[in-house]
Amino acid sequence: xxxxxxxxxxxxxxxxxxxxxxxxxxxxxxxxxxxxxxxxxxxxxxxxxxxxxxxxxxxxxxxxxxxxxxxxxxxxxxxxxxxxxxxxxxxxxxxxxxxxxxxxxxxxxxxxxxxxxxxxxxxxxxxxxxxxxxxxxxxxxxxxxxxxxxxxxxxxxxxxxxxxxxxxxxxxxxxxxxxxxxxxxxxxxxxxxx
Numbered sequence: 001x002x003x004x005x006x007x008x009x010x011x012x013x014x015x016x017x018x019x020x021x022x023x024x025x026x027x028x029x030x031x032x033x034x035x036x037x038x039x040x041x042x043x044x045x046x047x048x049x050x051x052x053x054x055x056x057x058x059x060x061x062x063x064x065x066x067x068x069x070x071x072x073x074x075x076x077x078x079x080x081x082x083x084x085x086x087x088x089x090x091x092x093x094x095x096x097x098x099x100x101x102x103x104x105x106x107x108x109x110x111x112x113x114x115x116x117x118x119x120x121x122x123x124x125x126x127x128x129x130x131x132x133x134x135x136x137x138x139x140x141x142x143x144x145x146x147x148x149x150x151x152x153x154x155x156x157x158x159x160x161x162x163x164x165x166x167x168x169x170x171x172x173x174x175x176x177x178x179x180x181x182x183x184x185x186x187x188x189x190x191x192x193x194x
Contacts, residue, residue, distance in 0.1 A: 029187045035147035036189055039181035040064065040085040042146045046153075047087045047179055050106050057089035058174075059167050064190040083189050084182030090159060092171040096129040099157040099175035103127070103139065106177055110153050113142040118154070127157045130173065143179070151181040 051057070063086045069079030091102055103126075107115050117124050120137035127137050136156055143151040159167060159174040167176065 025186070032186055033189050035149060035183075036064075036083060036085055036181075036185075039146040039149045039151065042144075043085060043087050043151070043179045043181060046110065046143070047089070049109050050089070050177065050179075053109060054091070054102055054105055057177075058092040059088075059090040059169075061088045061166055062086070063088065063166070065193040066185060066188045066190050067193045081185050081188065082182055083185040084180055085190075086178060086180035088166045089177045090167045090169060090174055091177075092169050092174045094157070094171075094175045095173050096127045096157065099127050099155075099173075102175055102177070103155040103157075106153065106155070107141055110141050110143055112144055115139045115141045115155070127175075130158050143181075146181055149181040149183040151179075154178045154180075 064084070066081060066083040068081055091099075094102065103115065115125055116139065118138040118140050120135050121139070122128050125139070127139075136158065138154060138156045140152055140154045143153055145151055155175065155177055157175045158172065159169050159176045167174075
């Protein structure tokens with residue numbers, strides 16, 4: 001019996017490796033993809049509520065992507081993988097006062113936390129009128145986590161042509177609302193952005 005112990009051990013390890021790669025990992029990847037799809041559906045519902053209250057934006061864009069923490073080279077790995085689902089809405093020709101009204105209305109619909117200043121504004125919870133050269137101002141708000149994915153909403157003003165890759169606004173003053181959920185990923189569920 002003692003002679004066969006290494007064989008039993010190797011068989012057990014082999015079975016465990018087989019179960020992980022053939023059964024568990026594909027199941028976990030499938031469940032994770034469903035979590036991202038659930039987050040996307042949740043953001044779509046929230047977006048519809050915001051649009052119903054504020055009105056249709058001048059431009060909108062949905063972006064689902066994955067990325068790595070570092071770019072790939074032949075001498076290093078890509079790093080940790082994450083994926084995110086996002087909806088961007090751009091309201092053009094909105095000055096600071098109008099942008100504050102939009103942000104206040106949207107943040108009440110989101111309703112899960114207070115907005116917080118990220119950068120740019122001299123005030124803690126409001127955009128200030130732009131001066132030349134303008135500095136982008138940004139605020140953020142946490143949203144309910146969905147299936148373990150972290151979700152939030154951000155508000156940015158002004159969005160100028162050439163400064164931002166999502167939109168090419170036609171107006172000098174615009175506000176952008178971004179709804180997004182993100183998290184680490186076992187697989188590339190969406191196209192890789194970097």
